[in-house]
Amino acid sequence: MALQGVILDVDGTLVLSNDAHAQAWVDAFAAFGYEVPFEQVRPLIGMGGDQVIPQMVPGLTDEEGDGKAISERRKELIINHYGPKLEPANGSRQLILKMKDAGLKLIIASSATSQELEVLLKAAQVDDLLDEATTSSDAEASKPAPDIVEVALSKLQIEPNQVLMLGDTPYDIKSAAAAGVGVIAVRCGGFDDAQLAGAIAIYDDPADLLAHYADSPPNKTR
Template identity: 50%
Template sequence: MTQAVLFDVDGTLIDSNDAHARAWVAALAEAGHEIPFERVRPLIGMGGDRVLPALVPGLSDDTEPGKTITKRRLEIFNERELPHLRPTGGARELLETVRARGARVIVATSAKSAELKDLLAVGDFEPLVDKASTSDDADSSKPAPDIVTASLHKAKVTANEAVMVGDTKYDVEAAHKAGVKCVALLCGGNPRETLRKADAVYADPAELAENLKRPPFRWTVA
């Protein structure tokens, strides 16, 4: 029986992937790096510490220019994007359904802890979350398994007792590296072919919630 369901946030529970990409584009442009949205967008979902060097070789969170860009990216996101964000379809229903089935809701996100509270507030999700793991809990961000492993530890469950729900190939890879099955959602705007390694694929939280209500349900059946 599934004891815990690990949830990514951006693109999974909140429709925010494009917003994050726009914030990166704007912050990079202010620093003199003209990077098109189309290059940034496929990278959303991995840790921010990986996004920057992937776009501008030689830049990282360990350098002063990199720290400045990363800080500015968050400022732009909070000022321009956060007020307009909305939950993905059926996100709250899915969390409530998981809890009704006796499983714990564990957040496993590449976001920083300081960002998570504001993100969860978009859908008033915090009362439905039992535990949360962020990039602050991990030595390496997604697609490394560290955040997933940290979530298992906080939930006090084994990999076989948990399932991950995400929207990117980075979620799938991180989960599988930790030995956890991963259900992918298309609501994050990522092409289905990039999610082919997921154990199941659904359109959005609403579809997954509806299927959860129909016994017998198996996480590996789409």
């Protein structure tokens, strides 16, 4: 069936923020006496804090105690320190404009909070183009659980087989697949092709996808 809508991830997809998120986790854990190496948390970026915290420190959760405080500290760092310094992924604005011109319905599906999302969309230079979003507050579990994608589908009111997701992590792919949605992946989030193997197509960044827009999604990765 014809494509009618696109679900958009933001971090690592529209804005080059994945390293900043990892460093914010390192800083936030350190503020409460926990040593978490950057290399350990970086592969988890794309998951929500409800998933990351217990993987880094078993026994902690983002709902109480140190885990909740760490989660809040990380959010503050993104909003006030790292977020304003971020750069858009190559071609983000141009790709969004192209999709809007094509008449596609667009919605954000992010594990970020609404406050973080405001900062991230501004950094991606698409804050004036996107106003429909599903965030961490809309779902019980973050990616790789399907909750956020399922809520996005509900808001779009489009069947899964008429929607694609644009993402950059294996967690986007797993989340979307569980909701019956195919994913076009971009490498600019820092994950390699093997990690993105479940995508129906893989491009370097939004600009690369835009350059091949007429024949996307292709039958094989580039």
